[in-house]
Amino acid sequence: MEFTWTVNEPGLSAKQVLSQHGVSHRMFTQLNQSNGQILVNGVTIKPAAKVQPDDQVTLVVPVEPADPAVPVSSEPVQIINEDANTLVALKPAGLTSVPGPSNRTDTLVNRVKGHLVASGDQNLVPHIITRLDRDTSGLVLIAKHRLANSWLNQQLADHRLKKRYLAIVSGQLNLDHDVINAPLRRSDDGFDQIVAPDGKAARTEYWVRQRSTNWTVVEVLLHTGRTHQIRAHFRSIGHPLLGDELYGGPMDQIARQALHAYQLDYQDPVTDAPRHFEAELPADMLKAIK
Secondary structure: OEEEEEOOOOOOEHHHHHHHOOOOHHHHHHHHHOOOEEEEOOEEOOOOOEOOOOOEEEEEOOOOOOOOOOOOOOOOOEEEEEOOOEEEEEEOOOOOOOOEOOEOOOOHHHHHHHHHHHHOOOOOOOEEOOOOOOOOEEEEEEEOOHHHHHHHHHHHHOOOOEEEEEEEEEOOOOOOEEEEEOOEEEOOOOOOEEEOOOOEOOEEEEEEEEEOOOEEEEEEEEOOOOOOHHHHHHHHOOOOEOOOHHHOOOOOOOOOOOEEEEEEEEEOOOOOOEEEEEOOOOHHHHHHOO
């Protein structure tokens, strides 16, 4: 793949121009190891070479061939949006995001790889940007090549990429809007996360969308990205999610944690245009509140 930018100011090197467009030092290293190229007006040059205003600087990114250790799955995957650089998929509850010891053959990554193979794409390494727990449903952003992966992870680090969730928590929340600001770490004897003074900073903002006698629907915005952050924070205030057995949620209304990544906002990694996607509540969560 090739990406081209016009030089707008004097005294810069080709590497500096590319850095202005989000090509990180780590990305330069990866490209050097995989025979990437930098061209100025169609001629191959060294990264340190000086360029002039109006020069065309082109970055040639080698394709990423399939990893034979990651099998292709032919199971269906629901694609919400796809372009040359990104793919937004709707992950169902019960599907693992990435291959691991318990499942190496049919995860979201395996299914997206199958989709890319069937589409004739040359880049066959899906990069998950917004990973979800197995039993959390919703929108997942995937980079289709290593440079898009670098760009989107930088947006994530800069908090320009926004994910919003809908959750059904047990009991009634008194406040219409609040922020849970409490550090989290893994518990000493389990897989759950707990609020503890020696934990990592974690901040969860929520707005009440609907109330009933035994539950509350909340819209949630994460300001940090800790493991199980939403689940652990709502347990910490006495309102674990419905169906969340690990965190003590009631199990009589839904068979998995009632958590859905319903909204995704980011900037197109090439054009910087805003991108916005939403996904309605899945059937099991709708049933729980009806």
